[in-house]
Amino acid sequence: MLKGNREFTLIDEQKVVFERALEIVRNQNKKKVYIIHGGPGTGKTVLAINMLVAILNMNQNVMYVTKNSAPREVYRKKLTEGKYRKAYIDNLFKGSGAFTEAISDDFDCLIVDEAHRLNEKSGMFQNLGENQIKEIINAAKTNIFFVDDFQIVTTKDIGCTNEIKKWCRFFDAQVYEDTLISQFRCNGSDSYLSWIDNVLEINPEATDDFDCDYDIRICDTPDEVRQLILEKNKINNKSRMVAGYCWKWIKEGKNDSHVHDIQIGDFGMSWNLGSSSTWAIDPESVNEIGCIHTCQGLEFDYVGVIIGEDMRYDNGIITDFMKRASTDQSIKGLKGLYKKDKDKAKDIADKIIKNTYRTLLTRGQKGCYIYCVDENLKLYLKERLMK
Numbered sequence: 001m002l003k004g005n006r007e008f009t010l011i012d013e014q015k016v017v018f019e020r021a022l023e024i025v026r027n028q029n030k031k032k033v034y035i036i037h038g039g040p041g042t043g044k045t046v047l048a049i050n051m052l053v054a055i056l057n058m059n060q061n062v063m064y065v066t067k068n069s070a071p072r073e074v075y076r077k078k079l080t081e082g083k084y085r086k087a088y089i090d091n092l093f094k095g096s097g098a099f100t101e102a103i104s105d106d107f108d109c110l111i112v113d114e115a116h117r118l119n120e121k122s123g124m125f126q127n128l129g130e131n132q133i134k135e136i137i138n139a140a141k142t143n144i145f146f147v148d149d150f151q152i153v154t155t156k157d158i159g160c161t162n163e164i165k166k167w168c169r170f171f172d173a174q175v176y177e178d179t180l181i182s183q184f185r186c187n188g189s190d191s192y193l194s195w196i197d198n199v200l201e202i203n204p205e206a207t208d209d210f211d212c213d214y215d216i217r218i219c220d221t222p223d224e225v226r227q228l229i230l231e232k233n234k235i236n237n238k239s240r241m242v243a244g245y246c247w248k249w250i251k252e253g254k255n256d257s258h259v260h261d262i263q264i265g266d267f268g269m270s271w272n273l274g275s276s277s278t279w280a281i282d283p284e285s286v287n288e289i290g291c292i293h294t295c296q297g298l299e300f301d302y303v304g305v306i307i308g309e310d311m312r313y314d315n316g317i318i319t320d321f322m323k324r325a326s327t328d329q330s331i332k333g334l335k336g337l338y339k340k341d342k343d344k345a346k347d348i349a350d351k352i353i354k355n356t357y358r359t360l361l362t363r364g365q366k367g368c369y370i371y372c373v374d375e376n377l378k379l380y381l382k383e384r385l386m387k
Contacts, residue, residue: 014046025060033175041299048111108141150355214368215302242289242360305370307371311372
């Protein structure tokens with residue numbers, strides 16, 4: 001399916017995990033679950049797509065599953081531009097809520113990418129099914145989950161490793177587990193990812209030794225970020241701007257780039273128009289700003305990140321979910337929880353906000369350009385880069 005596409009070449013430990021997955025699928029004597037851990041840029045989606053193709057060629061009934069529609073739609077579009085019929089491709093890519101009424105072991109294999117984004121309930125109104133993890137494991141003889149516990153970015157995300165293992169015990173499924181370590185993003189360097197984890201106070205054990213050929217710049221204005229991204233995008237249409245969800249999505253302007261949702265002084269840009277699920281590859285979308293939901297699970301050569309008022313610096317990293325836009329569904333329920341249990345609400349919000357920016361800041365393979373609304377945060381990041 002993807003032969004000859006350099007982006008989908010397996011290397012190093014990916015091959016080991018790939019072969020193990022095929023072996024697990026071949027021997028279906030009992031229900032099995034393969035949990036594959038990996039941070040940003042470790043090749044989870046590359047592996048998932050290759051597994052889809054290989055297992056399909058074994059005449060197995062297999063699907064690629066994600067909660068977030070953006071990765072599915074991008075790969076659908078890329079594949080249907082070739083010789084494959086749209087209906088054929090559509091039947092290989094499904095949302096995580098498609099299995100609420102599935103028959104037990106109806107599928108040979110379900111490959112779940114971005115499993116950390118799975119929800120409990122399904123449907124537009126979150127009123128269908130019982131638990132997406134339970135339903136997915138029930139539906140297939142073999143399940144392959146790709147997980148990064150540090151990319152849980154909404155209050156509805158339940159797909160952590162412990163939750164998956166809980167349902168494995170429920171179904172008496174045999175569990176296999178591996179971790180991808182090799183870094184294929186950020187110019188192949190783990191040091192940038194470690195630096196992000198340390199600087200954002202996500203992982204205190206992460207080192208802050210930033211020593212790699214990665215183009216990271218802390219910009220003084222958002223327009224500086226925009227100009228850098230526009231210039232880089234001329235190369236191959238693989239550079240985009242993203243931002244934290246601190247600006248309301250103006251309904252009247254959802255299809256009009258002249259309506260600027262994001263306004264910072266004289267700088268103004270629109271959120272991605274129509275909430276396009278193929279924003280990451282649409283030719284004109286370099287003139288729009290994406291959010292976590294349109295870029296998670298995808299990558300660019302260069303990414304420009306605007307950090308909003310939900311993160312600031314004051315003798316440490318401070319997060320404030322009250323600065324998120326009221327249209328942001330990822331923190332739904334936190335204000336109500338805050339009235340009952342302030343500490344719990346703040347702890348959940350802190351993880352969501354930090355994980356969101358960790359995800360946005362690690363979308364670029366070759367470089368990342370950052371603007372902070374908070375002046376102290378800008379100075380702090382510049383200082384940390386100089387160390």
